Amino acid sequence: xxxxxxxxxxxxxxxxxxxxTVFSIAISVxxxxxxxxxxxxxxxxxxNTVSQTDLIVGAxxxxxxxxxxxxxxxxNATNNVTWETYETIAAQDEIAWTVPxxxxxxxxxxxxxxxxxxxxxxxxxxxxxxxxxxxxQQFDEVYDTVLxxxxxxxxxxxVGDEVILSHGLVSADFADHDDKPFTVVGILxxxxxxxxxxxxxxxxxxxxxxxxxxxxxxxxxxxxAEQALKFDLTPTSITAFMVGLENRALTFRVQxxxxxxxxxxxxxxxxxxxxxxxxxxxxxVEQVLFVISGFVLVAGLLGMLTTILxxxxxxxxxxxxxxxxxxxxxxxVLLIVLETLLVVVAGCIVGVAMLYGLLAIGRPIVTxxxxxxxxxxxxxxxxLLIMAGxxxxxxxxxxxxxxxxxxxxxxDGLDVRI
Amino acid sequence: MxxxxxxxxxxxxxxxxxxxxxxxxxxxxxxxxxAGEHLFVRGASGSGKTTLLxxxxxxxxxxxxxxxxxxxxxxxxxxxxxxxxxxxxxxVVFQQFNLLPYLTTLENVTLSCAFSSRKTDRASNxxxxxxxxxxxxxxxNLADDLHTAPVATLSVGQQQRVAVARALIGSPEIxxxxxxxxxxxxxxxxxxxxxxxxxVEAQRCTLIFVSHDPELANRxxxxxxxxxxxxxxxxxx
Numbered sequence: 217x218x219x220x221x222x223x224x225x226x227x228x229x230x231x232x233x234x235x236x237t238v239f240s241i242a243i244s245v246x247x248x249x250x251x252x253x254x255x256x257x258x259x260x261x262x263x264n265t266v267s268q269t270d271l272i273v274g275a276x277x278x279x280x281x282x283x284x285x286x287x288x289x290x291x292n293a294t295n296n297v298t299w300e301t302y303e304t305i306a307a308q309d310e311i312a313w314t315v316p317x318x319x320x321x322x323x324x325x326x327x328x329x330x331x332x333x334x335x336x337x338x339x340x341x342x343x344x345x346x347x348x349x350x351x352x353q354q355f356d357e358v359y360d361t362v363l364x365x366x367x368x369x370x371x372x373x374x375v376g377d378e379v380i381l382s383h384g385l386v387s388a389d390f391a392d393h394d395d396k397p398f399t400v401v402g403i404l405x406x407x408x409x410x411x412x413x414x415x416x417x418x419x420x421x422x423x424x425x426x427x428x429x430x431x432x433x434x435x436x437x438x439x440x441a442e443q444a445l446k447f448d449l450t451p452t453s454i455t456a457f458m459v460g461l462e463n464r465a466l467t468f469r470v471q472x473x474x475x476x477x478x479x480x481x482x483x484x485x486x487x488x489x490x491x492x493x494x495x496x497x498x499x500x501v502e503q504v505l506f507v508i509s510g511f512v513l514v515a516g517l518l519g520m521l522t523t524i525l526x527x528x529x530x531x532x533x534x535x536x537x538x539x540x541x542x543x544x545x546x547x548x549v550l551l552i553v554l555e556t557l558l559v560v561v562a563g564c565i566v567g568v569a570m571l572y573g574l575l576a577i578g579r580p581i582v583t584x585x586x587x588x589x590x591x592x593x594x595x596x597x598x599x600l601l602i603m604a605g606x607x608x609x610x611x612x613x614x615x616x617x618x619x620x621x622x623x624x625x626x627x628d629g630l631d632v633r634i
Numbered sequence: 635m636x637x638x639x640x641x642x643x644x645x646x647x648x649x650x651x652x653x654x655x656x657x658x659x660x661x662x663x664x665x666x667x668x669a670g671e672h673l674f675v676r677g678a679s680g681s682g683k684t685t686l687l688x689x690x691x692x693x694x695x696x697x698x699x700x701x702x703x704x705x706x707x708x709x710x711x712x713x714x715x716x717x718x719x720x721x722x723x724x725x726v727v728f729q730q731f732n733l734l735p736y737l738t739t740l741e742n743v744t745l746s747c748a749f750s751s752r753k754t755d756r757a758s759n760x761x762x763x764x765x766x767x768x769x770x771x772x773x774x775n776l777a778d779d780l781h782t783a784p785v786a787t788l789s790v791g792q793q794q795r796v797a798v799a800r801a802l803i804g805s806p807e808i809x810x811x812x813x814x815x816x817x818x819x820x821x822x823x824x825x826x827x828x829x830x831x832x833x834v835e836a837q838r839c840t841l842i843f844v845s846h847d848p849e850l851a852n853r854x855x856x857x858x859x860x861x862x863x864x865x866x867x868x869x870x871x
Contacts, residue, residue: 218748222734229736533731539693540728541800542721542749544714629688630726630812 219547223554226534230527234559237523241563244516245606246570248509249599253571253590255502261342261588262495265409266458266487268340270467273297273305273474274456276481283490286317286456288410289327292385293319296453301479306457310466313338316457318422321393322385326367328415330422330451336362338460341409342589351375352402355417358424358445361398362416365406375400379415381425393425396441408588420449459484513606517613520559524552524617532628535621540630548625549618556614557607564603568595640705641666642807642840643690648699650685658697659685665858669807672834672841674851677860683844686860687812690842691724692716704807721750725801725839729813732797733785740781743767743799753804763803770799773836774829791822795829802833809839813846827853 227234266272266287274282275295284290306314315338318330333354336347352375355362361379373379379398383391398417406412424444428437439447461470467486474484535548543551572592579590595603643666650660659682667673677683688694689701692708693716701708704723708716720726725746733742744767747754757766771781774795785793794814801809811830815823827850834841843854851857 222737222745222748225736226734534734537728537732537734538749539717540691540720540726541746542717542724544717544749546714547749626693629684629693630691630728 219550220554222538223551223558226531226551227555227558230530233523233527234555237520237559238562238566240519241516241560241606241610242566242570244509244513245564245567245603246574247512248602248606249568249571249595250574251502251505251509252599252602253575254588255505256596257588257590258502259495259499261408263488263491264342265491266339266341267344268338268460269458269487270461270464271459271471271474271484272456272487273459273482273484276483279483279485279490280494282456282483282485283487283494285319286458287487287491289319289329289414293455295481296455297457297482298453298480299451301477301482302454302457304479305459305474305477308470310462310470311459312462313460314457315339316419316451316454318419318451318453319455320385321381321383321422321425323367323379323381323415324371326364326371326413326415327385328381328417328422330417330419330454332419335416339411339458341407341411345407347407347411348405350403350405352400355401355421357399357401358418358420358449359396359398359441360401360418360421362402362404363400364404364412364414364416366412367415368400368403373400373403375403381415381417383426383429395438396425396444406584408583408586419451419454423447423449423451513609516563517560517606517609520556520610521613521616524556524559524614525620528552528617528621528624531621532624535625536628536630539625545622548622549615552618552621553611553614556610556617560607560610564606568603641702642669642671642704643667643842644700644702646700648689648696648701650682650689650694651697660689660696660860662686662699667840667842667856669840670835670838671856672831672843672854674854674857675842675844675860676846676848676851676857677844678846681860683846683860684812687726687810687842687844690808690810691726692720718750721746722752723807725803725806725809727794727797727801727809727811727814730790730794730817732800733793735784735786737785738782739771739776739785739788739796740764740767742785742796743771743803746800746803750804753806755804757804767799767803770803770833771796773833774799775825790817791826794818794826798826798830798833802837802839805837805839807840809834809841811841811843813844815845815847815850 272282272286274286275293275297277294281291285293302314302316305311313334315331315335319327321328336354339347350365352362363373367373377400379400381393381398383393398421404411427444427447428435428439459470461467471484471486474482538547538551575590575592579592583589645662645665648660648662649658651658675683675686685694689696690703692711695709703719706719711719734745737745744763747757747763754763757763768781776792776795780788780792785796788796794817797814815826818826
């Protein structure tokens with residue numbers, strides 16, 4: 217009979233108190249791995265808010281600002297890009313596709329984005345996922361609109377409903393484009409990206425509602441929806457445009473060409489890189505979470521230390537018997553360390569099981585509410601490293617009661633009379 | 635190995651004093667035991683009986699003097715070498731609670747071999763460790779159905795006999811028993827002693843038996859008495 221079997225049988229004999237310890241270790245492990253999982257998935261989801269888009273071009277500004285307004289619909293562009301410039305650049309050989317976007321209006325707190333139907337064909341998010349329609353289809357007529365999932369669900373819109381856009385970002389009666397209502401023709405599937413909070417219309421639609429406006433207000437002449445259609449609704453300018461290249465290797469060259477464009481001052485950003493920069497500035501929260509779950513683990517290990525130290529008293533006779541049979545100091549220490557190892561390995565197994573259980577239950581909810589897909593993947597190297605760290609930590613912690621047990625056994629001698 | 639003429643156990647001017655105490659807990663001028671001899675050590679509580687056993691087992695080291703077992707001076711061994719020596723050459727029976735509650739009777743007996751390859755070799759010479767353990771248990775009047783039973787279901791008398799089987803498996807040269815009968819009633823005690831002697835003699839072990847009970851002395855060929863508070867050893871015969 218080897219020491220491991222003795223440790224196993226002894227632990228099974230005292231399972232009630234040890235099971236509680238296993239459970240507390242399991243909770244720490246679940247928390248630690250869970251935080252790590254959510255952190256990574258959130259980061260991946262964030263970094264893939266836009267994917268497959270090689271460049272985003274807007275009027276000259278800082279990269280973060282351009283990213284914020286073009287992708288997250290936060291803040292405003294300082295300037296526009298003229299339609300001529302857009303067409304010139306879009307016509308270049310290196311460029312595979314472009315999706316123009318025109319921002320500036322809103323609908324009950326949600327941003328309105330004018331674009332072309334190319335948007336539905338080329339825009340990708342997450343792991344190269346295209347936009348999909350929950351109901352309806354792409355816009356076709358000037359006064360058609362396609363709503364993001366959040367817009368539709370929080371305002372209760374269905375296909376066929378009428379939507380009144382507002383000029384600017386603040387909803388105010390005097391600034392409504394109430395003379396040119398839009399009809400909902402499609403609602404997109406949830407993406408977990410700012411697309412969900414966007415009202416999509418055609419560029420022509422944006423032109424049409426502003427045709428009788430000058431600057432920030434209505435001009436003297438008013439044209440109704442039908443009349444507006446008779447005009448040329450090609451925009452004179454757009455806010456920004458997304459670019460897909462024929463060859464990704466050309467990214468930096470095209471970026472430089474745009475930045476150096478003589479016609480007007482523009483900036484081109486690589487969305488992935490700018491997203492990563494931006495993530496770094498907002499990732500302090502994840503660090504804090506990680507530190508907190510680290511402390512939970514330390515508390516779990518200390519709890520285990522307390523439990524195992526307290527069992528030493530009832531194990532004095534057991535250890536005296538083993539010493540009498542010839543167990544050496546190393547055996548006694550090892551016996552206790554093996555027990556902590558058993559507890560913590562069991563804790564890790566239960567913890568991982570709980571993690572996957574929670575993932576199985578929570579995954580659909582998280583995807584629905586936050587658009588973050590918590591994939592049921594195997595533990596990655598970091599997570600395995602975390603668990604290895606937990607186990608090594610437990611062995612080190614186990615050395616403490618191990619040595620206490622040995623010192624006591626020296627004092628006790630062979631015959632313990634309690 | 636032991637030669638017949640060399641004493642198996644040999645103590646000379648052994649003194650043991652706990653740190654901070656005024657007098658010696660154990661003080662033995664001279665004691666020699668040959669192979670197969672049985673010694674009864676009588677002493678009231680507090681006379682240092684258990685300390686003496688811890689000294690003999692190499693768990694404690696004497697403050698002064700020399701303890702030789704099988705010709706080996708225990709003081710020349712490191713603590714872990716003494717542990718090994720104990721595993722290989724000694725068998726120990728306590729007053730009670732000898733057994734690990736989470737093992738079966740048989741596992742408790744074979745446990746002795748877990749820390750000693752010498753005992754394993756000697757116990758498995760023909761039939762294997764488990765078979766040797768079974769025949770020892772049977773010789774000690776423990777029926778087959780008790781062998782796989784959890785030890786908690788055994789009576790105190792049965793448990794003490796299991797402890798004897800554990801002490802004897804692998805034929806150690808020296809068996810130390812510390813008040814093994816104090817938890818038994820008179821009938822059980824006598825039967826226990828008979829079985830103990832029978833098996834110890836069968837294996838030609840040297841037995842050191844410690845008790846406060848003077849009645850037991852007449853069953854031993856040699857006996858000594860530890861004086862109260864460690865004083866000088868009184869010799870009887």
